[in-house]
Amino acid sequence: MTLPNTTILLVEDDENDVLFMKTTFQEVGVKEPLAVVGNGKEAMAYLGGTGRFADCKKHPRPAMVLLDLKLPHVMGLDVLKWIRSRPELRSLIVIVLTSSANPADINTAYELGANAYLVKPTSYDQLRVLTQALRDFWLIHNHAPGAAEA
Amino acid sequence: MNHQNATGNVIAKRPSGRRPQGESGKARRPRRKPKVLNAEGSQELELLGAYQRQMCELEWSVSASRQKAQKLTAQLLEWQEEQAHFRDHFEYAPLGYLVHDRSGDVSEINRAAASLLGLNQESRSRVSLAQFLIPAEVRSWLQHMARCAAKLYASSEFTICSRSGRQIPVQAISSAIQRPFARPSLSFRTVLIDVSQRRAAEAALSETQKEYQRLIDTVEGIVWQADARTLDINFVSGYADRLLGYRREEWTRSGFWQGRIYVEDRERVANELVRALAKREGLTLEYRVVTADRRIVWLHDNVTTIERNGQLGLLGVAVDITERRKMEQELRQAHDLLEQRVIERTAQLREKVAELEAFSYTLSHDMRSPIRAVQGYAELLERMGGETLEPEGVDFIHRIMRAAERLDLLVRDVLNYSRVASAPVELKSIPLEPVLDSIVHEYPALSPPNAEVEVQQPLPAVYGHEAFVGQALSNLLTNAVKFVPRGKRPHVRVWSESARPTDTDLLRKNEPSRWVRIWVEDNGVGISARDQQRIFRIFERVYPANKYEGTGIGLAIVQKAVERMGGRVGVQSVPGQGSKFWIELRQPAG
Numbered sequence: 165m166t167l168p169n170t171t172i173l174l175v176e177d178d179e180n181d182v183l184f185m186k187t188t189f190q191e192v193g194v195k196e197p198l199a200v201v202g203n204g205k206e207a208m209a210y211l212g213g214t215g216r217f218a219d220c221k222k223h224p225r226p227a228m229v230l231l232d233l234k235l236p237h238v239m240g241l242d243v244l245k246w247i248r249s250r251p252e253l254r255s256l257i258v259i260v261l262t263s264s265a266n267p268a269d270i271n272t273a274y275e276l277g278a279n280a281y282l283v284k285p286t287s288y289d290q291l292r293v294l295t296q297a298l299r300d301f302w303l304i305h306n307h308a309p310g311a312a313e314a
Numbered sequence: 315m316n317h318q319n320a321t322g323n324v325i326a327k328r329p330s331g332r333r334p335q336g337e338s339g340k341a342r343r344p345r346r347k348p349k350v351l352n353a354e355g356s357q358e359l360e361l362l363g364a365y366q367r368q369m370c371e372l373e374w375s376v377s378a379s380r381q382k383a384q385k386l387t388a389q390l391l392e393w394q395e396e397q398a399h400f401r402d403h404f405e406y407a408p409l410g411y412l413v414h415d416r417s418g419d420v421s422e423i424n425r426a427a428a429s430l431l432g433l434n435q436e437s438r439s440r441v442s443l444a445q446f447l448i449p450a451e452v453r454s455w456l457q458h459m460a461r462c463a464a465k466l467y468a469s470s471e472f473t474i475c476s477r478s479g480r481q482i483p484v485q486a487i488s489s490a491i492q493r494p495f496a497r498p499s500l501s502f503r504t505v506l507i508d509v510s511q512r513r514a515a516e517a518a519l520s521e522t523q524k525e526y527q528r529l530i531d532t533v534e535g536i537v538w539q540a541d542a543r544t545l546d547i548n549f550v551s552g553y554a555d556r557l558l559g560y561r562r563e564e565w566t567r568s569g570f571w572q573g574r575i576y577v578e579d580r581e582r583v584a585n586e587l588v589r590a591l592a593k594r595e596g597l598t599l600e601y602r603v604v605t606a607d608r609r610i611v612w613l614h615d616n617v618t619t620i621e622r623n624g625q626l627g628l629l630g631v632a633v634d635i636t637e638r639r640k641m642e643q644e645l646r647q648a649h650d651l652l653e654q655r656v657i658e659r660t661a662q663l664r665e666k667v668a669e670l671e672a673f674s675y676t677l678s679h680d681m682r683s684p685i686r687a688v689q690g691y692a693e694l695l696e697r698m699g700g701e702t703l704e705p706e707g708v709d710f711i712h713r714i715m716r717a718a719e720r721l722d723l724l725v726r727d728v729l730n731y732s733r734v735a736s737a738p739v740e741l742k743s744i745p746l747e748p749v750l751d752s753i754v755h756e757y758p759a760l761s762p763p764n765a766e767v768e769v770q771q772p773l774p775a776v777y778g779h780e781a782f783v784g785q786a787l788s789n790l791l792t793n794a795v796k797f798v799p800r801g802k803r804p805h806v807r808v809w810s811e812s813a814r815p816t817d818t819d820l821l822r823k824n825e826p827s828r829w830v831r832i833w834v835e836d837n838g839v840g841i842s843a844r845d846q847q848r849i850f851r852i853f854e855r856v857y858p859a860n861k862y863e864g865t866g867i868g869l870a871i872v873q874k875a876v877e878r879m880g881g882r883v884g885v886q887s888v889p890g891q892g893s894k895f896w897i898e899l900r901q902p903a904g
Binding site: 183234288 | 694719
């Protein structure tokens, strides 16, 4: 992979939340493609380029990962731990997007290397605002780390 | 020719010639002056001279004899005086004095003896001691005399019957009168001492001692005395027998009482006693003793060291505390059991509470997902439907959204409450002014033009958990601006004061903590006395949701948060005249 990519990987198991995210992304005009996986195992497979995600053209490395913590089988924090353990993924932007505002979860997420921690808002309007801010800050203002590394 | 001078001394006067005269008038052998005469005359003169010489010598020896006689007489008088002197000693001696022979016939008797025997001056003579003895004692008297004759000394006690009929106990001390060159004694001296007073005193003493003994025996404790050197008992009260079953006589046997002490306690008791003796101190011992019927009795012994006649001794009173120890043991066991139960129950309770808390936390969390879905779809629906929807349909959608919102609020509040109830508390010093500042910033409802919140500075720091302090104050403030009559502008005043120590502080007798009371006063609708209790309970609301929004958890959260920091909450209010809520928190130390 030589060109920096703009795909956003959403790791979320709740289908309603997935729908809302997709809709708001559309509404705020996020052009970047949104890839979705429903659990931690798939997330790891995607990022590792294994299994059904082996084709990196079809499943390019994402510029940003939106990670829910309440996932089946493998907890979101474990996925985060896994991501940071891979040398090639260490600088990948991972933003936790979850319903828990538990200070313990927040602290642990940052300790494990999350770049940001967001709590899913309750109203749709607020979700839209969040999505817009997400995109503006992380995809436009922020300079992402270079993907080309030996 | 001889004459007596004034002092009665015979002075020999020389027939002729001068002679010196001294005080003593001693006769001097005359000195002849030689004279010249004829033969016949000188023969006659010689005869005369010889005659004169003889006469002089005769005079001299007579006067010498007379002088001797005078000397002897003088000495005799002296001796007679002495004798009279000693006679007086004898006569007036304070003890009865008799001189008598072996059979008791009295040859000499002094005044005291006479009075003892009831004799007057006349009947003094010719008495015999035998007359004064009571018949039963005659034999003893004979033995006494026999002893005296053999050993030259004897002392015995008799009862004599005086002439006046009185019976008097006496002590007779007899000794044989020794005469050189005499046959074995015919005379004896006897001193008679009236011992009736002594006997009476002895009897009284004995009686007192018996009474004392009886008194000691009634004490429900073992009164004992022991020798400090050997540790052997020399006195023990009757209770020792009653309590332990060993007779009084047994206790004084050497090593007896040490042997009755329970084996495990022997060494300790011995060591303590030795230590106390070395320091001349008293001590208290508790130890076990084995009774005659093989039971164990616990004794509480108060021991003191005493000194009598330079001899060190131990004195103690031992009381039976077996019952008490048994009860102490039982109490301790019950206490331990109770503590054990408390620990178990507390652990159980904690488990239960933790379960409940985890349950409610998870539940509230999991509930928020579907709530999010409902809200989200409702909004999308509204957006999608837009123009095609009937106004009624739009209204329904809005109601769905509001219901979902309300549910979300409830869930969030329950989440908050359960977090406040279960989160680990970290207490530290929290300055209040920054907390209030950030609260006012966070809620637009607390700032002009919506409301006026006046914070009277300075506000002290409190000792608490940061999140809880913030939560409590923000709930109080948002309440304060919420419950105002429509149209009225909310005005809230916040200030602090020192509070009195609480009753529990006084009960615990710790140094009373210093407390801070923070007041939040509003110009709202006020709360009736009946409602003032209710409002702190979960989900209790005074006003329905259409009047004043809210879930009814706000104050419950305040109370829980403050309680977890060790403080109290309260309210003072009159309906229509606003309310004054207060929370009391500790002041940080120092």
